[in-house]
Amino acid sequence: MKKLHTLKHYFGYDAFRPLQEEVIDAILSQEDVLMILPTGGGKSLCYQLPTLMMEGVTVVISPLLALMHDQVVALRANGIAAAMLSSMQDHKESREIEAQLLAGEIRLLYVAPERLNNEWFLTFLHRLPINFFVVDEAHCVSEWGHEFREDYRKLSRLKEAFPTTPVAAFTATATTAVEQDIAEQLHLGEPKRVRGSLFRDNLQIQAQHRIKDGRAQLLTFLKQHTGEAGIIYTLSRKSTETLAAYLRERGVEARAYHAGLSTEAKNTTYADFVADRVQVVVATIAFGMGIDKSNIRFVVHMSLPKTIENYYQEIGRAGRDGLAAETLLLFGAQDIVRQRNFIEELPDTPYRDHALAKLDAMARFAGGEQCRHQAIAAYFDDAIEPCGTACDNCTTPASEKIDITDAARKLLSAIWRTGQRFGLQYVVDVLRGSRDQRILENRHDALSVYGIGEEYSRAQWLTIGDRLLELGAVTIGEYKVYTLTPVGAEILKGTQTVALKKERLTVRKSTPKKPKIDLEGYDADLFETLRTLRMEIATANNIPPYVVFSDKTLKEMAVTRPKNRNEMLQISGVGEVKFERYGEEFLACIGDL
Ligand code: ADP
Numbered sequence: 001m002k003k004l005h006t007l008k009h010y011f012g013y014d015a016f017r018p019l020q021e022e023v024i025d026a027i028l029s030q031e032d033v034l035m036i037l038p039t040g041g042g043k044s045l046c047y048q049l050p051t052l053m054m055e056g057v058t059v060v061i062s063p064l065l066a067l068m069h070d071q072v073v074a075l076r077a078n079g080i081a082a083a084m085l086s087s088m089q090d091h092k093e094s095r096e097i098e099a100q101l102l103a104g105e106i107r108l109l110y111v112a113p114e115r116l117n118n119e120w121f122l123t124f125l126h127r128l129p130i131n132f133f134v135v136d137e138a139h140c141v142s143e144w145g146h147e148f149r150e151d152y153r154k155l156s157r158l159k160e161a162f163p164t165t166p167v168a169a170f171t172a173t174a175t176t177a178v179e180q181d182i183a184e185q186l187h188l189g190e191p192k193r194v195r196g197s198l199f200r201d202n203l204q205i206q207a208q209h210r211i212k213d214g215r216a217q218l219l220t221f222l223k224q225h226t227g228e229a230g231i232i233y234t235l236s237r238k239s240t241e242t243l244a245a246y247l248r249e250r251g252v253e254a255r256a257y258h259a260g261l262s263t264e265a266k267n268t269t270y271a272d273f274v275a276d277r278v279q280v281v282v283a284t285i286a287f288g289m290g291i292d293k294s295n296i297r298f299v300v301h302m303s304l305p306k307t308i309e310n311y312y313q314e315i316g317r318a319g320r321d322g323l324a325a326e327t328l329l330l331f332g333a334q335d336i337v338r339q340r341n342f343i344e345e346l347p348d349t350p351y352r353d354h355a356l357a358k359l360d361a362m363a364r365f366a367g368g369e370q371c372r373h374q375a376i377a378a379y380f381d382d383a384i385e386p387c388g389t390a391c392d393n394c395t396t397p398a399s400e401k402i403d404i405t406d407a408a409r410k411l412l413s414a415i416w417r418t419g420q421r422f423g424l425q426y427v428v429d430v431l432r433g434s435r436d437q438r439i440l441e442n443r444h445d446a447l448s449v450y451g452i453g454e455e456y457s458r459a460q461w462l463t464i465g466d467r468l469l470e471l472g473a474v475t476i477g478e479y480k481v482y483t484l485t486p487v488g489a490e491i492l493k494g495t496q497t498v499a500l501k502k503e504r505l506t507v508r509k510s511t512p513k514k515p516k517i518d519l520e521g522y523d524a525d526l527f528e529t530l531r532t533l534r535m536e537i538a539t540a541n542n543i544p545p546y547v548v549f550s551d552k553t554l555k556e557m558a559v560t561r562p563k564n565r566n567e568m569l570q571i572s573g574v575g576e577v578k579f580e581r582y583g584e585e586f587l588a589c590i591g592d593l
């Protein structure tokens, strides 16, 4: 039972999660490994634990400095000798780490991929007793993935340079095609393949059509998350700043984050967020890759992401501690058009078609009515049952649809008869018989479609226009001009019908209530006191609070109120090393109340 003992001693856990043991056993028996497991599934432990049971040092290749840094800090907090070599250290520090490596004092070494192109470094590695390599975020080696990185491609040299050393590759997101590509690019020989279900049952997923700029929907959502940590993704740098300012005015502690900020500003915000000093980060996609903060309680997208891979990875940052977390996607037909125009300007390569196909899949997902978890799983070639409770499509009763074919035909006809030269607002004004100057000047009051659309309000017609965009019946060109597509022509001819969720034509009042998945009955006051203590310890040691103990561990303490060392060690997340460091303080704190 050496594995379980090591698990408890260093990590404080009593049991393995599904699939962890399979990978650990494969690594221990020197096999190559390829593991695909969603964010929060517990991949890190799959290589960290075998390292502790083997001779030698494990070299972990990871794409991001911040991620490596956080991992090293967390490992050291568990009493595990870990180090990193990167551009973050100066010459002297690097020499010291190299000396420690040669002296066998380090178990895990984190390095950036570009190091492996350096001949000197490769020679140095050959002097070390490397037990196995780890390639983290392995989807970056594949051009078919969504985050291909040049410096990762060269990792195919790893097996040339170290033909007998096993390689274990990990990623959270890979379709079967990407999985195959990873195995080929890294020259893995018949790797042990382990593919976890993508289903994250603690994530409550919802997607809504954005009403205007979506801010009212956002505020409603945030009311249910007062004081909790979360990320809000927006498209542009500027919008991160305006939205953060807007939220601050409304009492939400929000900070903007984007690639245009100074390194110092970015680092401060990152550190403040990780340390629970700032509640909400409003960010472009520049924020969050590899973030190792386990108590992110919500993720909001203010507009449609480019791909399901991106989306899944971004929402996956919520709830890594396994407690309930909520995600909200706000989207409009305009998002699809904007992204598509952007992609269409790219050079005509297979990559471009690929990007368009991915965008289409994302748009179908957002507007779709299938279980959200099931739809994501299906995209990654995984079949699961509908979640039943963890997404909006499962929890809101099958919405009633209404047939809007007639209205759609009126709108398409008006676009056609005004010469496909106008924006949607104008066309709607024609339909509603407006006396607007421009309409009169263009003599559009003489058209047969003039004034035939009074049964719907202006806002309702715009929604119908959105529906036509979603269906690909119209496209928006320069100056927001609407034109018909072949699909639109079919609808106009009457060979195809159009339906719409009924509630979209009525204004929605609030977001559906989230069901609670929680450790029930914990003492909230005690939990707050423990959180304060955790913050003090974290600040004193200059580490993030969750590295001391996770929210889940604190809640369990607040439920079971351990009275002594033994009882404390029963709690998930309390290992012997952590107990030696912080256990007594927490025991004293619980005893006092
Ligand atoms: P991933 O790298 O797959 O995104 P992590 O390795 O960061 O996930 O693990 C997510 C969380 O789950 C971490 O807080 C980790 O400590 C915890 N964890 C991992 N394995 C176990 C386990 N066997 N029992 C309980 N918690 C675990």
Ligand code: ZN
Pocket: 370, 371, 372, 373, 374, 386, 387, 388, 389, 390, 391, 392, 393, 394, 395
């Ligand atoms: Zn569902």
